[in-house]
Amino acid sequence: MRNIISVITFLFLLFANGWYSNAQNANYSFTNYTTVQGLPNNNIASICQDSRGFLWIATLEGLSRFDGKNFKNFYAGKNDSVVSSNTFGMVHEYKKGHLVLDIVPVGVICFNTNTETFYKTTISGRRDIRITKSSHGDIYFLAACNKAYILNNKLEIKDSIAKPPNEPMGYNLYAYYFSDSSLLIKSRSTFYFYNTKTKNYAEIPVDFDSPGQGSNWTFRYLDPVGQQLYFADYYNGLYRYSLKTHKTEHLNRGDGSGLCVKSNIMQIVPRENNELWFLTNHGIDVWNTRTNTMSVIQSNTSKSNSLAYNITTCAFTDKSNGIWIGTYKGLSKLNANTLKIKSWSDGFSTNQDNSLMSVVEGSDENIYVSLYFSKVYQLNSTTNKITAWQHPLNNSTWNLFARGDEIIKIGSGNSLLSYNTKTNKFTVLDYLKPYYPDIDIITLGFVHSNGDEWYSANKGGGFVRKLANRNCFKTYKTGDGVNRFASSYYCYYTEDDHGDLWFGVNKSSLLLHWNSKTDRFEEINFSRTKGTENRLLPGINDITHDTAGNIWVAFDGGGLLKYTPGNNSSVLYSVTDGLPATHISFLQFDKKNRLWLGTINGLSCFIINENRFENFKNENGLPDDYFDSYCRYFDAKKNLLWFGSSTTLMSFNPEDLLNSNKQKFPVYIDEIIINGKRLSDTLQNHLALKADENNLLFHFTAIDLTNGKEIEYSYKMEGADKSWIYNSTNQSASYANIKPGTYIFKVRARYKGENHWIEIKEPFEFKIATPWSRSWWFFLLMVGLSGFLGWFIIRTYYLRRLEKQAAIIEKQQAISEERSRIAADMHDDMGAGLSRIRYLSASMKNEIQDEKLKHNLDTLISSSDNLVDKMNDIIWTLNTGDESLEEVIYYIRSQCSEMLDNAGVGFEYVIPETIPDLIISSEIKRNLYLAIKEATHNVIKHAHATQVNLLIQIGQQITIRVSDNGKGFNTEELTSKGNGLVNYQKRMAVIKGKVQYHSDKAGTEICFEVPLP
Template sequence: MMNIIEIPDTPDHRGASTGAFRRWIIIFLLLFCAAIFAKPYSANPLKFKKLAQESALTASVIYQVFQDRKGFIWLATQYGLAKYDGYTVTNFTHIPGDSTTISDNTVRAICEDANGNLWIGTADGLNLLAITPAQQRGQSGHRFIRFRHSPDDSLTLCNSDIRSLAAGADGALWVGTVEGLNRMFSDTLANGEVVHRIQRIHKPAVFANGYITEMVQDHLHKNIMWAGTLGKGLHRIDANDLAVLAFSKNDTTAMPISSDYIISLYQSPEGLLWIGTYRGGLNVFDPQTGHSVQYRFDENDPNSLPDDRIYGIAHDAENRLWIGTFGGGVACLSNPIRELPTGNQSRIDGHFIRYQSNSRDPQALTNDFVRHLMIDRSENMWVSTNRDVNVADLKPPKFLHISQNPFSDNTLGDNNVIAILEDRQKRLWIGHHTGLDMQTPDGVFHNYTIDHRNPRSQGGFVYALAEDRYGYIWIGTFGGGLQRIDPSTGDFLYVPHGEKNGHVYPDSRIADLMFDSRKNLWIASPLGLYLLNNQQLADVKLNPESLEFVRFTTDSSEGGMSDNRISTIYEDRNGRIWIGTANGLNRMNPGNTSVDLHIDYVPKNPEKGLSHPGVTSILQDPNDDQVFWLGSENGLNRLRFSGDRVSGVQHYFDREGLPNSFICDILDDTSGNLWITTNKGMLRLNPSDTLMQNIRTYDTGDGLQSGEFTIRSGFRNAAGELFFGGINGFNRFFPDRVQENVHIPQVALTEYKQLGVTVYDALELSRISHIEIPYDARYFEFTFAALDFTYPNGNRFAYFLDGFDKNWSESGTRRFASYTNIGPGKYVFRLKAANSDGVWNEAGLAIPIVIRPPFWQTWWFRLIAVLAILGVLALIYQYRVEKLLELERMRVRIASDLHDDVGSSLTKISLYSDLLREEVDAENRQTLLSRINNLSRELVLTMSDIVWSIDSRNDTIGDLLDRMHDFAMSALSPRQIAVSFDVESLDDAKKLPVDIRQNLYLVFKEAINNVARHSGATEVRVALHNRQGRFTMQVHDNGQGIELAKKSSGHGLRNMQMRANRIGGELTIANSDGTTIQLNTTML
């Protein structure tokens, strides 16, 4: 792992001496002049994107770039550790007093061990990034475990200033410091705990006065680790016995390394070590022989190394070697050697292509002081400099982009390209807003100013180009009319415009030019269509004023055009001329130059005509002569003909997958595909794909000059190369060489939120096995990334919540998925992604989700609820049974009462009645009648009591007291017995069960009857008390006592005792100053 080395005499780490300062001034001036006066302007230089401009990266000095096995990019910076997912940067910095943060902000080295753990070397210790998903919101799901040097502990690092890290083949982590080398082993115990052991390889004789700058594991010999040092050369370390073999520039071998100050290392597939040194250039070292050869900087050779300070070495898939230098930018060696040359040659020449900073070029390197190089899995090169990280796509470009370089004489004259033509001599002609350019086959530009001969016109706008059979280039301008240039001399010929001296000339505003198969020149203008016969072009000394043009308009006898505003002209394979206008399409028969077909825009019936009246481009289908493709200002049209009749029309808009509905131009390639430019990108279409299911769209991320192209700016040369102009230059490409990015992107979840609050970040999501969601967090959201860094904003995504969604949801470039009101259950969130070229990672990722139900929806709660319901039902059933039994008991009691009281009385009445039927004397008759009368009254009262006792309207204590009072008064007042009531702590409104109410009342009634009939009393006191948990009813009279009345009251006393027992009461009768009858029962 490479690390920046501070050298005392580097320009950014010391005060420059006067001589050194002068040298740097001279170098700066030379570079400035070279940039200003450079002749060739590369059509396809590396284009560097700046990470700080596209993310929240705050550090400017980046020491190392590292890609982990999951695909994330990690940056070692002067201000801490940073993680990048293609869209956002997450920073990890040291916080004083917080031992869980990184130990120091100066991060110099990053490495991943065999278990996927990330190790970070800083200026003050080694750090292990430990990831433990947070258990609560607001907690961090990661922490840094620190390892430092301790003078009193030999099991610690030999020094805390970490300069390089490397993962060994044996699983150990090799740690290079400023005072030696260490190995760290991570052992997993039986209980799962991981224990780290540090082994020092501190050998002063080897590492004294020089520290470890870079290490690389030998991939041919797994037990060998190579270590570069600062001042002590190269070291070969055997991991088995820790034997060290040193290689130095002072070795007696004929071909030693050029410097002992080693900064970077790389081992080629053949086993050669490429060694980057400080001021010793680039060395190629053969481990088998110990010999090396060098590539060096040569100020007289522009193809040599740009600088002898080599800080980064990387190898790409095309077998190119990329070299990062400290002061000379980046250099590419396209064909690195695979074996050392024979002989004692110590220095060899190489052809290096240089890529350096240019403050006037926003796509150049930001800085030439390169700290590190890394090539990721999708072949993007990351260049760490003293100012930002630069990222360049090393894959072959899809489209070459040519634009104006305002700081070069050899460049395009203007970026607004309107017309392109390649002549038969392979010269490229480009018309734009300010004139005409010609680029020779070897890349030299010639700029021409168009003389429009009208100061008020915009004659410099070149709208159309065409080459005649004599090699002259005809130019259609906007305002300057029709012109012709002789490529051999650069002389212009100007054709008059308008009507002059009885001659008809084309209008000054030319929209399109075309030479047909008969070599006639067709000219489109806003005032109609013009034709120049080929015979007039044969005159070498052409007099433009003598030219005779035929004009076709809406009202001309030859024409009959649908509109005079002609926009484009096209000849099909049958020689028929198609004319696009601002109001539909016309077809002209070249034999009689008459319009024989109009196709219009029909707003009320669009299926019968064009999608828009403004036609911008026309192309006959390359595979079917009966099909034509028309571009318009709103939509792409596919016309199928049956003879001369349109038999079918299909319209395509952006809703069918076009990048935009404004069609600028249409060309076909040698494979029969259509290439269509729009106001928002370009697309490739197989014309047989009439449903637009497999179209491929391209945008600026693919290398287009911009999203906006210009109308009719397309051109296809004889070799099949296509050209399209736009507002930022033009693109040129061979369609069959357009290569897609085949890298399958890794997919990662970067954030998980519940109710808008972050629960897990990317690190935590990479370690958790599932996600549990409480029932009340019904809104949750995932953010994700596709870790292909070619064009991150063009990466596309699709997701599927298994168990809820019925189909995959394609979100395009949107990087989040949200769900709301998902019911409790088990689900699986599945995610897949594609790179910007549509290559999908179909495997994707999947993470189980468990939405916990509320407790009332759990199985145990449902079981309890079922049991509770069954219990309630059982209680209700039992209650109803009790009520039925109570009703049955009441019926029995009523029947018993009726039998005992009513039945007895009726029996007596029946006997007395039988006696009356016998002949008795008058006195006995009167006695019997009296008895029957009394029994009848008692019977009525008994029935009244029974009815009262079961009437629910009389169920309160107040009703009972009223009944008692009324009965006592009615029974005692006729006998001149005074009665008084003493009521205490009774709630009149409280309801009493019917059996309590009935039995209390009947006990009271029997007691009062005894007083009235047998006591001979003159006063009765009734006490009703409800206190101390007991109810007491006491009836006391001042009569003759119970003994005198015993004979007549025995039946009544038994009834009272029976009724007291029914309500769980206790009945007592006392004879003291009269009779006291007392009933005690539970509190009412």
């Protein structure tokens, strides 16, 4: 009994182990993105995709947008009032072009992907927003204390749900969509079904193994097919509730169901093949619900294409069915096997030293694979099972070749191990021993198309040729008198269409050619062939030929060389021509003249007709992209290529691989920068710009999340460019100083190396306005302006003249006013002073007796009076300015009359009855008056006359004659005294008049003549 139990236990454990040993599922490979590729932070919280196709990633330190190649990151501004933290917890597109985000610890905010700005909504500030998918779109719930809210698609609160009646107050209520009439609601630690119509709660019964469980339950997944709800508990693992049986199971170890899912289950993702993926803290648990087996996808630090990190946070399936996994240390994209590649890596006990070396097909249609200095394996094409040959010599294999029904292995010294695929029997062949007594290893073996077998071995083994169907051997060795080979052994060969053989080895860059007609060897030195002169090349890794007679050589770090024997010329292809690397490990033609190359940086297909390389790597879905051996085979019947990398054997139809790139991806203009400023709304594609807004920079991108293949662009501005401008992988185009006009900017993209361009759906149309300096209305305006200007100038000129005249008049007025002012200032003070002198003198005179003093005082008094008189005259001339002739004449006459009256001299006058209405200038007035006054004064003083006559006549000029009956004067007297006549002349000169005089003993006559205006 104990034995049975132990056997059963053993078997059980074996089984379990067996399942577990399947756990290391190396079939999943990932492309990982971290801050190195441009992510703002490696801690991924949430992923979504917008309607345009961009992938949005919420991280601990920023929001990121991925288009398949570049990350564009968005952060809260420094003093941003909307966003106060960069810790994004959730991202989801709630309406076209707008994202709803959850920021820790702030709450809900939104982001406009077009203007690239954050903004708040009515529910901003609230946290715990949940989004679930329903049959008709997304449903949004907001958790709140004692209630939950249902939001409409504008993120406004539409309805609220009250907490279940039994539940205590003070806890958040979380709601999830279940069906059109019911919701799944969590209150504290209990789940309920809530009927949205009746608003009733029905509790979901849970049977907990032990108390305290379920307090940290979270709803994770609804399986609609199996009608099961999955709940995860941080400490206790997974619970499943069946809607049919209404029973809750705890899927835990020891449950017997074989599941062991524990740790924090962040998300449950249903996948094809009945798989459920659990995102946990230790990787991704993969549960096949049909076979009930578990495996785990984990991170492996030595493999760069494994899961980025074991602590996984979220998963997202994009529109092209790509799977994205967020972890604490980066974003992992599951490399989808869209290339329809079958691969095997399990079953070969490979490690670093024993990578796959060669592959051949046997007549039994099975595939035979050898490992480097290790075993030969058979891959059964029907069962897909890999089994190793069971034979003692099945070790240290160098190579395999097929001969009829046999598969022959070389590498075990100078023996050959033959396996008959029909009989499954092994035979050791030693017929080479006599020809290779001392060698270590046979390095090459193959069957010529004519049936001959050729062998090469090291240690100077040269070649041994076994003639077909005969036991006859021929040897070719260095130093046999005929031949001298550069290398003592050769590993690689090709037979061309003439039956000639071409050999190469990693030690040498020389190509050895055996002429089948002459049975002679010659060495080709490429540094002497046309096209690769003086080139130093490394060793040869593989050789093949094409139907045109060219020999193709793969170099170990030198690239690919095509040799044309006909004219001894060669062409070398390198990375600049499109090769992914110059370390080429194998060459293999397929049926359609396409040369497949295995390099250390991926698989490359040289499409000779189009002279371009199409390259494949892990990101394209290749299981492994490091090829360092010449493990290659083409099954022409089934059109299958077989390649072996260091760890993986893969087979595929070449058409599948090449056609996989015929995918469509959207092309968008991402940013438009006008004059250095980013256009905030890039969705509008008809823009009217001003004339000076003519420097445009376009950033564009194609969104391709699937392939990782390089995308190249070309663009064209209709209206400015004549043809498309090739931009390679560069994603921007700029135009400066665009002339006014209408333009359309177009962009197109394609996979690098492809023919087929995908054009942008909505090209950008815009118009640059003609600057106002060139438009028609400006022209009219100019004409009008110039006309106006002309009129204005003329008018101004006239006005100016008038102004000048007015100014002159004003000036004259100002002068006269100033005169008055001066006069006023002056005469009052001076007059007052003079009056004081006078009165003081008068009062002094009363008090003194001295006659002489009295006389002096009299002189003072009269002097002062005279001065007052003179000032009085000045006032007269100043105050009245230009005056009428009439006034002047009356004044002159009245002054003369008074003077003569005071002096006691008789006065007679004759003045015209009517005096013409004339204004004479103050100059004339003054000078005339003063002259006459002086004349009168002189008469009183000197003439001793008794009668004075004044005659005034007015005609063209005014004539004033002063005559007296005094004693006269003589000219010398007067001039010597320095007054009188000279003064008259001076005064008359000023006013352009003249003076005449006549004097004798009977009297004097002075005549003044002044022209009138």
